[in-house]
Each structure stands twice: as C-alpha cells, then as structure tokens.
Amino acid sequence: MLEVENLSVSFRSGKNSFKAVKEISFTLKKGETIGIVGESGSGKSVASLAIMRLLNAEQTVLDGHVLLNGRCLCSLSEDEMQQVRGNQVAMIFQEPMTSLNPVLTCGFQLTEAIRLHLGLNKTEAKQKTIDLFKEVQLPRPEAIFDSYPHQISGGQKQRVMIAMALACNPEILIADEPTTALDVTVQKTIIDLLNKLKAERQMSLIFISHDLGVIKQIADRVLVMYKGEVIEEATVNQLFANPQHPYTKGLLACRPVPDQHLKKLPVVADFLGENKPTVTIEEIRERYHYPADEISARKKKLYNQQPLLKAEALSTWFPTGSGFFKRKSDIVKAVNNVSFEVYPGETLGLVGESGCGKTTLGRSILRLIEPTSGKITFDDTDLRGLKKDDLRQIRKEIQIIFQDPYSSLNPKLTVGQSLMEPLQVHGFYDNDTVRKRKVLELLERVNLLPAHFNRYPHEFSGGQRQRIVIARALALQPKFIICDESVSALDVSVQAQVLNLIRELQEELKLTYIFISHDLAVIKHISDRMMVMNKGEIVEMGYPDDIYYRPKEDYTKKLIASIPG
Secondary structure: OEEEEEEEEEEEEOOEEEEEEEEEEEEEOOOOEEEEEOOOOOOHHHHHHHHOOOOOOOOEEEEEEEEEOOEEHHHOOHHHHHHHEOOOEEEEOOOHHHHOOOOOOHHHHHHHHHHHHHOOOHHHHHHHHHHHHHHOOOOOHHHHHOOOHHHOOHHHHHHHHHHHHHOOOOOEEEEEOOOOOOOHHHHHHHHHHHHHHHHHHOOEEEEEEOOHHHHHHHOOEEEEEEOOEEEEEEEHHHHHHOOOOHHHHHHHHOOOOOOOOEOOOOOHHHOOOOOOOOOOHHHHHHHOEOOHHHHHHHHHHHOOOOOOEEEEEEEEEEEOOOOOOOOOOOEEEEEEEEEEEEOOOOEEEEEOOOOOOHHHHHHHHOOOOOOOEEEEEEOOEEHHHOOHHHHHHHOOOEEEEOOOOOOOOOOOOOHHHHHHHHHHHOOOOOOHHHHHHHHHHHHHHOOOOHHHHHOOHHHOOHHHHHHHHHHHHHOOOOOEEEEEOOOOOOOHHHHHHHHHHHHHHHHHHOOEEEEEEOOHHHHHHHOOEEEEEEOOEEEEEEOHHHHHHOOOOHHHHHHHHOOOO
16 A cells, blocks of 8 residues: 655755655555654654655655555645545644644544545534544543543543544554553553554554554554664564564663563663674573562661651542532542651652542642641651741752653753752852852763753753753752652653663662652562552552552552553
C-alpha cells in the first residue's frame, strides 16, 4: 500500500540546513502494523509528518518518493493532498491536548472534519460522531460530544483523537507516540483498541514510539531509527530475540525489568562506542546485578531506625458544589484517611492511575495544598501546626520535583538564575559569587555543563530540563525529596539515566524519597517499599517483590498486567 523510497528531510535556517531524516526506505502492506522506534530527535515524527506532507514547505527540503497505492504523494498539489489526508491516510498526533482546540467542544471538532470530507449535514455528522465515540469506547459519548478538551481525562482525549483520525475511514493510520505519559492501564487499553479497530476496518498502521515494550504489543515489523537513519529492521519477534545493532540492544536493556534486581539500569552508552566490544544485554545486566544479601542488609539498616516522616489519618478533600452554600455531599475525597511512615535513606514508591490522589498526597505533605485533617510529622516536627514563616524554613529540608519540568521553570530566567534564586531567598552563602560557584558544582553533579548556566529552559531537551529541576531541588541541601512523576514523559533511555542519577544522589547525599509514578515497573526498580493508591486510599503496601509476585488486591493485579512487554 505504502512505499517510502530514500526519503530525506532537511530543515533550513538562513544559510544553514540540518538533515533530520536520511534516505530511509520501507514498505507497508495492507493490514500490517509497522513500529518505528527511537529516542527523541531520531527522526521518527519528522518522517511521518513528511509522509503526510505536513511540514512547512518554506523551511524544509524533501527528497525521495512516497507512493500510496502507486501514486506519488510528493508531486500532488496541496488541494489534492488535502483529499488524501483523512480520507486515505490519517494521523493521531503525539499530544492530544495541544492537537485539540481548547475553545471548541470535542463533538464540534469531529463534526467539522466529517462535514468537510464526507459532505454530511449537521444532524448526520453529529450521529456519526457519537457512533465513532462509541466505537472507540468512550464512556457517555453524548456528554463528551458537548465537553471541552480540558473537561476530560488524558486517555479520553486520546480516544477523541483516534475517533477524529478514523472519521473518514482511512486506509492507513499513523499513530505518533499515542500512549506516551499515559497510565499503564490506559496505555494498554489504547493499544488493545487500536488492534481491535485495525482488525475490524482492515487498516494498516504505522505506530511510532520510543518504548520497545509498547512496540512489542502492537507491531508486526519494527524499524529502529537513530540520528535520522534506519539502523535495523526486523520482525518484532526477531528483534526481541536477537537484536543486531548495539543501539537496539541499548533501547531494549534500559527499560526496568520487574523480575530482575539491578543496582543501576543499563543505558544506551553501555552498548555504543568505537572502543567497546560487542556485549549482550544479559552481560550488562549481570554487571549491574543487585545481590540479594545486599538488599537484605539494606532493609535491615533502613527499618531499624526511627521514621523521618509520618502521616497519620491524612485527608485532603475538595468541595465541588456550586453557589454560596456548598453541600457537604459535594466533595471529592482526593486523599482519604491515609497513614504511612518513611524512614531515613528510604525510597518509598507510590503508584496508581491518574486521579488516584498521588500528586495531591505529595503536595499535602508539603502543605502546598492544605490537608483537610490528619497529622504530618517530619523529623519530630508537626508540619500542620507550623505558621507560614516556620513552614518556609522547614521547606529547605523537604523539596519536590514537579511532574513537568518545563512548566515548573520560569521561562524568563536562565538556568543559573533559577538555581541561584532559592539560595538567595534562604540566605545560603555570603554572596552571589559563592552562590554561582555552588550552582556550577550542582550542574556538574547532575551531568550538565558550566556553559548551561546562561541558557534558558527552552534551549534544553526534556531529559536535561529534568536534571535542572533535580539540581534546583538539591540546591538547599534537603533531607527529603518528593519526586512527582519525574520520569513519566521521558524516553526510556533518558528515563534510565535520570533514575540512575536519582539513586546515585541518594547514596551520596543520604537523601530520602517518596517516588510517585503510574508505572509499576519503574516503581519496583527504584523503591525499597511501595504503596498502591486507588481512589484516594492506600489499598496495598509492602516490599516490591511481595506486591509484584503476590498482589492481594484486584486493582494491583490490573496494574501489573498492564506493564508493557
């Protein structure tokens, strides 16, 4: 159906140009799913946008051929190409919130496309939209028709995008990172849905991801991209059984494996390099193996201490009623009667789906959100009893790494200014010269360069920004850090580097963590103990192996079953 021959994409900027995709070739058969995998910047998304002719023609140069059923798409006019888009080839974009218009209802955005391409009247288009919402298994399709994007969950927004892509019965569907940053349970549901729709509609699918575990669940054949080139192509079974290229081995190795205990995760750099001999994934993992006797000794040391933090019957409720008198029944129990302890030097993992109350619990501990009731004790200090100035002082010792590093950094401040600011506010060191020296040391500690001091947040990759917010959390020399989904949106290769850094810093600086994530594989790797949260309550708590191999709750079993790969 689709033939891509020697496709290259170059971006122009003034007199300079950058080749993002370098002479890639592949074919796609009817009913087949091709997975395209690689890190951010490898050229995956650019290649798919080039196939759809969605790149800015004034800033890009396309070479090669893209043939759809023998017809060359590169030579079509924009009007002709507009008939191909949606009708023959459709695309699900990476971030549904930025792909959907925030000021239009979900229903209107679909009916607009249906009326444009299929010529249906308003009533017919509405009925087709509701039928599509039912097909992609959206709950309350009539209500979602009238909802705005911000009023529905991430998984629901992704289903709206899938419905939009399917509206005109395309022959080929391109799904660009459709499950990134989604809960593992929602991710599995989306993958199952795409497989079901593909079979029912006899579509072909190009599925783009940075996670080979996800690719394994959906693809028939896999292309691995690195620096704009296809470096390996194989069936999904061949690729997992016998990867050939060192980069592919690195991508496979860096994902946490729940049935192995590793001191650190392998990274792509363990496999790449001119002077490195060929190594297997098993050899690298054996090198990083965490012996059982060391794990046992660590447990004994951790739990023979007094707790550093203790939460007792902690609740945070939000009123949802409208008007002057809010009825008592109109409340959301985001955190409800939660009790637990965290020991010095421990990593306590907190796992659950979006909306379960994880983030609210983390912010309630810091009193960034005021709890409704209960007690929080940190280092023998009652945090709920502190006044504003005293609370600010103790926050030097309890820091938080927020979920989205870009939105938690001031875009108008350089990285150096952002890191120096907390030192200035809290009166650390004598002057800015000393503070700058300390900030440069921090940057080096999180594997960034002194040159990064004068750059702005938008000039960094996602992984680099995450390192910056880690450095900012470390600036005040805290005892305790809450990591809120701090690796959820990162490439698996970058995720492995950040997880290794978090563990190294813990050993070096004697840090204590609460590590929040929706990914049970990540939580199991990083945690000494873990808590499973559902609907505002802790439903299960214990050592990672006990919960993973002997889960007591059906909810925990569902999370484990959803781990990709």
